[in-house]
Amino acid sequence: MVVFRYIYSAYSLLMFSLLMVIFSPFILIPLFVSPRGSKTAFFFVRLWDNFWSFMVGIRYRIHGKEHIDRLQPYIYIFNHRSYLDAPVIPMAIPQDIRALGKKELAKIPVFGLLVSRLAVWVDRKDPKSREKSIGQLKNFLHKGHSIIVAPEGTRNDTGYALLPFYTGAFRLAVETQVPIIPMAVIGADKLLPKGTLLMRPGTIHIYFSSPIYPDKAENTLAVETLKEKCFNRLEAMILTHE
Template sequence: MIKVFQAIYSVYALLLFVGLMLLFGLFIIIPLLISPNGDKISFVFFRAWAGVWSFLCGIRYEIEGQEFIAKDKSYIFIFNHRSFLDAPIIPLTVPKEVRAIGKKELSKIPVFGLIVSRVAIWVDRSNAESRQKGLEAVAKLIGKGKSIMIAPEGTRNDTQETLLPFKKGAFRLSAETQIPILPMAIIGADQILPKGSKLLRPGKVKVVFSEALTPPNSTAESEIDRFVEKGRNRLEAMIITHS
Protein backbone atom coordinates (compact mmCIF):
# COMPACT_ATOMS: atom_id res chain seq x y z
CA MET A 1 0.00 0.00 0.00
CA ILE A 2 2.85 2.37 0.82
CA LYS A 3 4.32 1.75 -2.65
CA VAL A 4 0.98 2.67 -4.23
CA PHE A 5 0.82 6.00 -2.40
CA GLN A 6 4.47 6.63 -3.23
CA ALA A 7 3.79 5.93 -6.92
CA ILE A 8 0.84 8.37 -6.92
CA TYR A 9 2.97 10.99 -5.19
CA SER A 10 5.78 10.43 -7.72
CA VAL A 11 3.44 10.91 -10.69
CA TYR A 12 2.08 14.07 -9.06
CA ALA A 13 5.64 15.39 -8.48
CA LEU A 14 6.66 14.62 -12.07
CA LEU A 15 3.61 16.31 -13.61
CA LEU A 16 4.15 19.29 -11.33
CA PHE A 17 7.85 19.39 -12.29
CA VAL A 18 7.01 19.56 -16.01
CA GLY A 19 4.05 21.89 -15.59
CA LEU A 20 6.01 24.43 -13.57
CA MET A 21 8.94 24.18 -15.95
CA LEU A 22 6.59 25.03 -18.82
CA LEU A 23 5.11 27.89 -16.80
CA PHE A 24 8.46 29.44 -15.87
CA GLY A 25 10.43 28.25 -18.91
CA LEU A 26 10.02 31.28 -21.16
CA PHE A 27 10.90 33.63 -18.30
CA ILE A 28 14.11 31.61 -17.81
CA ILE A 29 15.08 31.46 -21.48
CA ILE A 30 14.16 34.92 -22.82
CA PRO A 31 16.50 37.03 -20.62
CA LEU A 32 19.42 34.78 -21.61
CA LEU A 33 18.56 35.16 -25.29
CA ILE A 34 18.47 38.94 -24.96
CA SER A 35 21.73 39.34 -23.05
CA PRO A 36 24.50 37.14 -21.57
CA ASN A 37 23.93 39.08 -18.34
CA GLY A 38 20.26 38.16 -18.37
CA ASP A 39 21.07 35.28 -16.05
CA LYS A 40 20.28 37.50 -13.04
CA ILE A 41 16.66 37.68 -14.16
CA SER A 42 16.61 34.07 -15.37
CA PHE A 43 17.75 32.75 -12.02
CA VAL A 44 14.95 34.60 -10.23
CA PHE A 45 12.51 32.45 -12.20
CA PHE A 46 14.72 29.37 -11.95
CA ARG A 47 14.60 29.68 -8.17
CA ALA A 48 10.87 30.34 -8.30
CA TRP A 49 10.36 27.11 -10.26
CA ALA A 50 12.52 25.10 -7.84
CA GLY A 51 10.99 26.73 -4.77
CA VAL A 52 7.36 26.25 -5.79
CA TRP A 53 7.96 22.66 -6.88
CA SER A 54 9.78 21.81 -3.64
CA PHE A 55 7.08 23.44 -1.48
CA LEU A 56 4.20 21.68 -3.24
CA CYS A 57 6.04 18.36 -3.03
CA GLY A 58 6.83 18.66 0.67
CA ILE A 59 10.60 18.91 0.17
CA ARG A 60 12.28 21.15 2.74
CA TYR A 61 15.78 22.61 2.84
CA GLU A 62 18.19 23.40 5.64
CA ILE A 63 21.09 25.58 4.48
CA GLU A 64 24.33 26.39 6.29
CA GLY A 65 27.43 28.35 5.32
CA GLN A 66 26.05 30.80 2.75
CA GLU A 67 28.10 33.49 4.50
CA PHE A 68 31.19 31.96 2.86
CA ILE A 69 29.89 33.00 -0.59
CA ALA A 70 30.85 36.54 -1.57
CA LYS A 71 28.45 38.11 -4.06
CA ASP A 72 31.21 39.92 -5.93
CA LYS A 73 33.46 36.87 -6.45
CA SER A 74 33.46 33.95 -8.87
CA TYR A 75 33.78 30.38 -7.66
CA ILE A 76 34.09 26.86 -8.92
CA PHE A 77 31.55 25.06 -6.76
CA ILE A 78 32.09 21.34 -6.23
CA PHE A 79 29.38 19.08 -4.81
CA ASN A 80 28.65 15.44 -4.06
CA HIS A 81 26.25 14.00 -6.63
CA ARG A 82 23.85 11.30 -5.41
CA SER A 83 20.48 12.21 -6.94
CA PHE A 84 18.68 13.84 -9.90
CA LEU A 85 17.16 16.09 -7.24
CA ASP A 86 20.35 18.15 -7.46
CA ALA A 87 18.75 19.98 -10.43
CA PRO A 88 16.29 22.01 -8.30
CA ILE A 89 18.55 22.02 -5.22
CA ILE A 90 21.39 23.98 -6.85
CA PRO A 91 19.52 27.08 -8.10
CA LEU A 92 17.43 27.19 -4.93
CA THR A 93 20.29 27.05 -2.43
CA VAL A 94 23.24 28.72 -4.19
CA PRO A 95 22.87 32.51 -3.82
CA LYS A 96 24.63 33.22 -7.12
CA GLU A 97 23.98 32.74 -10.81
CA VAL A 98 25.91 29.63 -11.84
CA ARG A 99 26.58 27.54 -14.92
CA ALA A 100 26.85 23.77 -14.62
CA ILE A 101 28.50 20.91 -16.44
CA GLY A 102 25.97 18.15 -17.00
CA LYS A 103 25.98 14.83 -18.77
CA LYS A 104 24.64 14.91 -22.32
CA GLU A 105 21.83 12.44 -21.57
CA LEU A 106 20.04 15.06 -19.45
CA SER A 107 19.74 17.35 -22.48
CA LYS A 108 17.32 14.81 -24.02
CA ILE A 109 14.76 15.12 -21.22
CA PRO A 110 11.71 16.89 -22.76
CA VAL A 111 11.21 20.52 -21.66
CA PHE A 112 13.84 20.27 -18.91
CA GLY A 113 16.69 19.68 -21.37
CA LEU A 114 15.63 22.55 -23.61
CA ILE A 115 15.38 25.07 -20.78
CA VAL A 116 18.39 24.01 -18.73
CA SER A 117 20.54 24.01 -21.88
CA ARG A 118 20.65 27.78 -21.52
CA VAL A 119 22.59 27.51 -18.25
CA ALA A 120 24.38 24.17 -18.68
CA ILE A 121 27.28 22.80 -20.68
CA TRP A 122 26.46 19.27 -21.83
CA VAL A 123 29.32 16.78 -21.88
CA ASP A 124 29.62 13.19 -23.03
CA ARG A 125 31.59 11.87 -20.07
CA SER A 126 32.62 8.74 -21.96
CA ASN A 127 34.37 10.88 -24.57
CA ALA A 128 37.68 12.57 -23.66
CA GLU A 129 37.34 15.14 -26.45
CA SER A 130 33.86 16.13 -25.25
CA ARG A 131 35.13 16.50 -21.68
CA GLN A 132 38.00 18.69 -22.85
CA LYS A 133 35.69 20.92 -24.90
CA GLY A 134 33.42 21.20 -21.88
CA LEU A 135 36.30 22.42 -19.71
CA GLU A 136 37.33 24.90 -22.40
CA ALA A 137 33.77 26.28 -22.50
CA VAL A 138 33.81 26.54 -18.71
CA ALA A 139 37.13 28.41 -18.79
CA LYS A 140 35.58 31.00 -21.15
CA LEU A 141 32.65 31.52 -18.79
CA ILE A 142 34.99 31.94 -15.84
CA GLY A 143 36.86 34.54 -17.87
CA LYS A 144 33.57 36.46 -18.08
CA GLY A 145 33.18 36.41 -14.30
CA LYS A 146 30.67 33.56 -14.08
CA SER A 147 30.63 30.92 -11.34
CA ILE A 148 30.62 27.24 -12.26
CA MET A 149 29.10 24.13 -10.68
CA ILE A 150 30.98 20.83 -11.18
CA ALA A 151 30.48 17.36 -9.70
CA PRO A 152 34.09 16.12 -9.43
CA GLU A 153 33.00 12.50 -8.96
CA GLY A 154 31.99 12.56 -12.63
CA THR A 155 28.74 10.65 -12.12
CA ARG A 156 26.08 9.97 -9.51
CA ASN A 157 27.34 7.95 -6.59
CA ASP A 158 25.15 4.94 -5.78
CA THR A 159 27.74 3.14 -3.65
CA GLN A 160 28.10 2.93 0.12
CA GLU A 161 31.22 5.12 -0.11
CA THR A 162 30.84 8.74 0.97
CA LEU A 163 32.49 9.93 -2.25
CA LEU A 164 33.78 8.36 -5.44
CA PRO A 165 37.32 9.17 -6.61
CA PHE A 166 37.57 12.74 -7.89
CA LYS A 167 38.35 13.82 -11.44
CA LYS A 168 41.02 16.51 -11.67
CA GLY A 169 39.37 18.86 -14.18
CA ALA A 170 37.75 21.30 -11.75
CA PHE A 171 40.93 21.57 -9.68
CA ARG A 172 43.23 22.04 -12.65
CA LEU A 173 40.87 24.72 -13.97
CA SER A 174 40.94 26.43 -10.56
CA ALA A 175 44.74 26.49 -10.57
CA GLU A 176 44.88 27.79 -14.16
CA THR A 177 42.35 30.58 -13.58
CA GLN A 178 43.08 31.22 -9.87
CA ILE A 179 39.34 30.98 -9.15
CA PRO A 180 38.80 29.35 -5.72
CA ILE A 181 37.05 26.02 -5.18
CA LEU A 182 34.02 26.21 -2.90
CA PRO A 183 32.75 22.83 -1.57
CA MET A 184 29.01 22.24 -1.27
CA ALA A 185 27.70 19.17 0.57
CA ILE A 186 24.21 17.93 -0.36
CA ILE A 187 22.87 15.57 2.31
CA GLY A 188 19.63 13.62 2.11
CA ALA A 189 18.73 14.06 -1.57
CA ASP A 190 19.34 10.37 -2.22
CA GLN A 191 16.74 9.50 0.42
CA ILE A 192 14.10 11.47 -1.50
CA LEU A 193 15.09 10.25 -4.97
CA PRO A 194 17.67 7.44 -4.96
CA LYS A 195 19.66 6.62 -8.07
CA GLY A 196 17.91 3.93 -10.09
CA SER A 197 14.51 4.61 -8.52
CA LYS A 198 11.56 6.37 -10.11
CA LEU A 199 9.75 6.81 -6.81
CA LEU A 200 10.07 10.00 -4.77
CA ARG A 201 9.10 10.78 -1.22
CA PRO A 202 8.81 14.04 0.76
CA GLY A 203 11.68 14.90 3.07
CA LYS A 204 14.42 17.30 4.05
CA VAL A 205 17.67 18.08 2.24
CA LYS A 206 20.55 19.67 4.09
CA VAL A 207 22.97 21.82 2.09
CA VAL A 208 26.25 22.95 3.66
CA PHE A 209 28.80 25.33 2.14
CA SER A 210 32.42 25.54 3.25
CA GLU A 211 34.99 28.28 3.20
CA ALA A 212 36.57 28.48 -0.26
CA LEU A 213 39.84 26.67 -1.01
CA THR A 214 42.62 28.81 -2.47
CA PRO A 215 44.15 27.21 -5.57
CA PRO A 216 47.89 26.53 -5.80
CA ASN A 217 50.02 28.94 -7.80
CA SER A 218 51.40 26.05 -9.83
CA THR A 219 49.71 23.68 -12.27
CA ALA A 220 52.33 20.98 -11.71
CA GLU A 221 50.70 17.58 -11.47
CA SER A 222 51.90 17.03 -7.91
CA GLU A 223 50.30 20.34 -6.84
CA ILE A 224 47.03 19.47 -8.57
CA ASP A 225 46.99 16.04 -6.90
CA ARG A 226 47.41 17.66 -3.46
CA PHE A 227 44.68 20.17 -4.28
CA VAL A 228 42.32 17.38 -5.35
CA GLU A 229 43.03 15.50 -2.11
CA LYS A 230 42.43 18.65 -0.06
CA GLY A 231 39.10 19.30 -1.80
CA ARG A 232 37.96 15.69 -1.44
CA ASN A 233 38.92 15.55 2.24
CA ARG A 234 37.07 18.81 2.94
CA LEU A 235 33.88 17.69 1.19
CA GLU A 236 33.99 14.23 2.79
CA ALA A 237 34.40 15.75 6.25
CA MET A 238 31.46 18.08 5.64
CA ILE A 239 29.19 15.18 4.62
CA ILE A 240 30.20 13.00 7.56
CA THR A 241 29.93 15.82 10.10
CA HIS A 242 26.49 16.99 9.00
CA SER A 243 24.85 13.65 8.15
Protein backbone atom coordinates in the same frame (compact mmCIF):
# COMPACT_ATOMS: atom_id res chain seq x y z
CA MET B 1 2.71 3.23 1.84
CA VAL B 2 3.98 2.04 -1.56
CA VAL B 3 0.74 3.17 -3.22
CA PHE B 4 1.12 6.59 -1.60
CA ARG B 5 4.68 6.90 -2.93
CA TYR B 6 3.50 6.04 -6.46
CA ILE B 7 0.75 8.67 -6.27
CA TYR B 8 3.06 11.25 -4.72
CA SER B 9 5.81 10.59 -7.28
CA ALA B 10 3.38 10.90 -10.19
CA TYR B 11 2.03 14.14 -8.72
CA SER B 12 5.56 15.51 -8.21
CA LEU B 13 6.56 14.71 -11.79
CA LEU B 14 3.35 16.25 -13.13
CA MET B 15 3.89 19.45 -11.12
CA PHE B 16 7.52 19.62 -12.24
CA SER B 17 6.54 19.31 -15.91
CA LEU B 18 3.63 21.74 -15.65
CA LEU B 19 5.67 24.41 -13.88
CA MET B 20 8.52 23.91 -16.33
CA VAL B 21 6.18 24.67 -19.25
CA ILE B 22 4.77 27.73 -17.44
CA PHE B 23 8.13 29.21 -16.44
CA SER B 24 10.24 28.24 -19.48
CA PRO B 25 9.42 31.41 -21.53
CA PHE B 26 10.42 33.63 -18.59
CA ILE B 27 13.73 31.76 -18.30
CA LEU B 28 14.59 31.45 -21.98
CA ILE B 29 13.62 34.90 -23.29
CA PRO B 30 16.07 36.87 -21.07
CA LEU B 31 18.86 34.45 -22.02
CA PHE B 32 18.22 34.89 -25.74
CA VAL B 33 17.74 38.67 -25.55
CA SER B 34 20.93 39.59 -23.71
CA PRO B 35 24.07 37.97 -22.26
CA ARG B 36 23.17 39.81 -19.05
CA GLY B 37 19.79 38.14 -18.92
CA SER B 38 21.01 35.37 -16.64
CA LYS B 39 20.07 37.28 -13.47
CA THR B 40 16.46 37.52 -14.63
CA ALA B 41 16.54 33.91 -15.81
CA PHE B 42 17.83 32.68 -12.46
CA PHE B 43 15.13 34.64 -10.65
CA PHE B 44 12.53 32.61 -12.53
CA VAL B 45 14.50 29.35 -12.15
CA ARG B 46 14.41 29.85 -8.37
CA LEU B 47 10.74 30.85 -8.49
CA TRP B 48 9.94 27.65 -10.40
CA ASP B 49 12.04 25.70 -7.90
CA ASN B 50 10.32 27.34 -4.93
CA PHE B 51 6.83 26.66 -6.28
CA TRP B 52 7.61 23.02 -7.06
CA SER B 53 9.35 22.34 -3.74
CA PHE B 54 6.50 23.92 -1.78
CA MET B 55 3.85 21.97 -3.67
CA VAL B 56 5.58 18.59 -3.19
CA GLY B 57 6.73 19.11 0.39
CA ILE B 58 10.50 19.30 -0.09
CA ARG B 59 12.33 21.76 2.14
CA TYR B 60 15.90 23.03 2.10
CA ARG B 61 18.10 23.98 5.05
CA ILE B 62 21.25 25.85 4.02
CA HIS B 63 24.29 26.13 6.29
CA GLY B 64 27.50 28.09 5.76
CA LYS B 65 26.25 30.63 3.24
CA GLU B 66 28.40 33.23 5.03
CA HIS B 67 31.43 31.66 3.33
CA ILE B 68 30.20 32.94 -0.06
CA ASP B 69 31.22 36.35 -1.40
CA ARG B 70 28.57 37.04 -4.05
CA LEU B 71 30.99 39.21 -6.06
CA GLN B 72 33.60 36.43 -6.27
CA PRO B 73 33.31 33.62 -8.82
CA TYR B 74 33.78 30.12 -7.41
CA ILE B 75 33.99 26.56 -8.58
CA TYR B 76 31.45 24.67 -6.48
CA ILE B 77 31.84 20.91 -6.10
CA PHE B 78 29.25 18.62 -4.53
CA ASN B 79 28.49 14.99 -3.74
CA HIS B 80 26.07 13.62 -6.31
CA ARG B 81 23.64 10.99 -5.01
CA SER B 82 20.21 11.89 -6.43
CA TYR B 83 18.33 13.57 -9.26
CA LEU B 84 17.07 15.94 -6.56
CA ASP B 85 20.52 17.50 -6.52
CA ALA B 86 19.39 19.49 -9.59
CA PRO B 87 16.77 21.65 -7.80
CA VAL B 88 19.10 21.94 -4.78
CA ILE B 89 21.72 23.88 -6.77
CA PRO B 90 19.78 27.06 -7.70
CA MET B 91 18.04 27.07 -4.31
CA ALA B 92 21.28 26.87 -2.34
CA ILE B 93 23.81 28.92 -4.32
CA PRO B 94 23.10 32.69 -4.19
CA GLN B 95 24.85 33.42 -7.50
CA ASP B 96 24.29 33.05 -11.23
CA ILE B 97 25.94 29.75 -12.06
CA ARG B 98 26.80 27.52 -14.97
CA ALA B 99 26.85 23.74 -14.62
CA LEU B 100 28.76 20.88 -16.19
CA GLY B 101 26.28 18.18 -17.17
CA LYS B 102 26.14 14.84 -18.98
CA LYS B 103 25.19 15.22 -22.63
CA GLU B 104 22.32 12.71 -22.24
CA LEU B 105 20.34 15.32 -20.27
CA ALA B 106 20.25 17.59 -23.32
CA LYS B 107 17.89 15.11 -25.02
CA ILE B 108 15.09 15.57 -22.44
CA PRO B 109 12.28 17.60 -24.10
CA VAL B 110 11.94 21.22 -22.88
CA PHE B 111 14.18 20.56 -19.88
CA GLY B 112 17.16 19.95 -22.17
CA LEU B 113 16.48 23.20 -24.03
CA LEU B 114 16.21 25.15 -20.78
CA VAL B 115 19.32 23.73 -19.18
CA SER B 116 21.34 24.02 -22.39
CA ARG B 117 21.32 27.79 -21.92
CA LEU B 118 22.81 27.42 -18.44
CA ALA B 119 25.02 24.36 -18.77
CA VAL B 120 27.98 22.91 -20.63
CA TRP B 121 27.36 19.38 -21.88
CA VAL B 122 30.15 16.82 -21.76
CA ASP B 123 30.70 13.23 -22.86
CA ARG B 124 33.07 12.02 -20.14
CA LYS B 125 34.12 9.06 -22.31
CA ASP B 126 35.39 11.40 -25.04
CA PRO B 127 38.68 13.23 -24.25
CA LYS B 128 37.95 15.89 -26.90
CA SER B 129 34.54 16.59 -25.35
CA ARG B 130 36.08 16.89 -21.89
CA GLU B 131 38.74 19.29 -23.18
CA LYS B 132 36.16 21.42 -24.99
CA SER B 133 33.98 21.61 -21.89
CA ILE B 134 36.93 22.80 -19.79
CA GLY B 135 37.51 25.61 -22.28
CA GLN B 136 33.85 26.68 -22.12
CA LEU B 137 33.83 26.64 -18.32
CA LYS B 138 37.04 28.67 -18.24
CA ASN B 139 35.35 31.27 -20.43
CA PHE B 140 32.42 31.49 -17.99
CA LEU B 141 34.80 31.98 -15.06
CA HIS B 142 36.62 34.77 -16.90
CA LYS B 143 33.26 36.50 -17.34
CA GLY B 144 32.69 36.37 -13.58
CA HIS B 145 30.21 33.49 -13.46
CA SER B 146 30.53 30.75 -10.87
CA ILE B 147 30.31 27.15 -12.03
CA ILE B 148 29.29 23.90 -10.38
CA VAL B 149 30.75 20.47 -11.04
CA ALA B 150 30.05 16.99 -9.68
CA PRO B 151 33.68 15.75 -9.60
CA GLU B 152 32.60 12.12 -9.09
CA GLY B 153 31.23 12.20 -12.64
CA THR B 154 28.10 10.17 -11.85
CA ARG B 155 25.63 9.55 -9.05
CA ASN B 156 27.13 7.59 -6.18
CA ASP B 157 25.09 4.64 -4.90
CA THR B 158 27.94 2.90 -3.06
CA GLY B 159 28.53 2.69 0.67
CA TYR B 160 31.36 5.19 0.39
CA ALA B 161 30.90 8.90 1.08
CA LEU B 162 32.46 9.77 -2.30
CA LEU B 163 33.62 8.15 -5.51
CA PRO B 164 37.11 9.01 -6.81
CA PHE B 165 37.26 12.50 -8.31
CA TYR B 166 37.92 13.43 -11.91
CA THR B 167 40.68 16.02 -12.32
CA GLY B 168 38.98 18.61 -14.56
CA ALA B 169 37.53 20.94 -11.91
CA PHE B 170 40.83 21.12 -10.06
CA ARG B 171 42.90 21.74 -13.16
CA LEU B 172 40.45 24.51 -14.01
CA ALA B 173 40.87 26.05 -10.54
CA VAL B 174 44.66 26.01 -10.79
CA GLU B 175 44.68 27.48 -14.29
CA THR B 176 42.22 30.28 -13.46
CA GLN B 177 43.16 30.75 -9.77
CA VAL B 178 39.47 30.58 -8.86
CA PRO B 179 38.79 29.14 -5.37
CA ILE B 180 36.75 25.99 -4.83
CA ILE B 181 33.85 25.72 -2.40
CA PRO B 182 32.90 22.15 -1.38
CA MET B 183 29.14 21.75 -0.95
CA ALA B 184 27.74 18.73 0.92
CA VAL B 185 24.19 17.75 -0.03
CA ILE B 186 22.70 15.62 2.74
CA GLY B 187 19.40 13.77 2.50
CA ALA B 188 18.51 14.06 -1.19
CA ASP B 189 19.23 10.37 -1.74
CA LYS B 190 16.80 9.47 1.06
CA LEU B 191 13.98 11.30 -0.75
CA LEU B 192 14.86 10.06 -4.26
CA PRO B 193 17.44 7.25 -4.36
CA LYS B 194 19.37 6.33 -7.48
CA GLY B 195 17.65 3.68 -9.57
CA THR B 196 14.04 4.69 -8.83
CA LEU B 197 11.59 7.49 -9.58
CA LEU B 198 9.69 6.92 -6.34
CA MET B 199 9.99 10.05 -4.21
CA ARG B 200 8.91 11.09 -0.75
CA PRO B 201 8.70 14.53 0.89
CA GLY B 202 11.29 15.68 3.40
CA THR B 203 14.17 18.04 4.11
CA ILE B 204 17.50 18.37 2.33
CA HIS B 205 20.42 19.97 4.17
CA ILE B 206 23.17 21.78 2.25
CA TYR B 207 26.47 22.65 3.90
CA PHE B 208 29.03 25.04 2.39
CA SER B 209 32.70 24.91 3.32
CA SER B 210 35.00 27.90 3.43
CA PRO B 211 36.77 28.38 0.06
CA ILE B 212 39.84 26.33 -0.78
CA TYR B 213 42.39 28.33 -2.79
CA PRO B 214 44.57 26.68 -5.44
CA ASP B 215 48.35 26.84 -5.33
CA LYS B 216 49.81 29.41 -7.71
CA ALA B 217 52.16 26.88 -9.27
CA GLU B 218 50.40 25.64 -12.41
CA ASN B 219 51.59 22.04 -12.52
CA THR B 220 50.32 18.50 -12.04
CA LEU B 221 51.33 18.42 -8.39
CA ALA B 222 49.27 21.54 -7.64
CA VAL B 223 46.22 19.98 -9.32
CA GLU B 224 46.58 16.67 -7.47
CA THR B 225 47.18 18.42 -4.14
CA LEU B 226 44.07 20.55 -4.60
CA LYS B 227 42.00 17.52 -5.61
CA GLU B 228 43.08 15.60 -2.52
CA LYS B 229 42.43 18.57 -0.22
CA CYS B 230 38.93 19.07 -1.65
CA PHE B 231 38.13 15.36 -1.49
CA ASN B 232 39.16 15.19 2.17
CA ARG B 233 37.20 18.33 3.05
CA LEU B 234 33.99 17.21 1.32
CA GLU B 235 34.28 13.67 2.70
CA ALA B 236 34.66 15.03 6.23
CA MET B 237 31.60 17.28 5.78
CA ILE B 238 29.48 14.35 4.59
CA LEU B 239 30.58 12.01 7.38
CA THR B 240 30.00 14.72 9.99
CA HIS B 241 26.47 15.63 8.93
CA GLU B 242 24.96 12.38 7.66
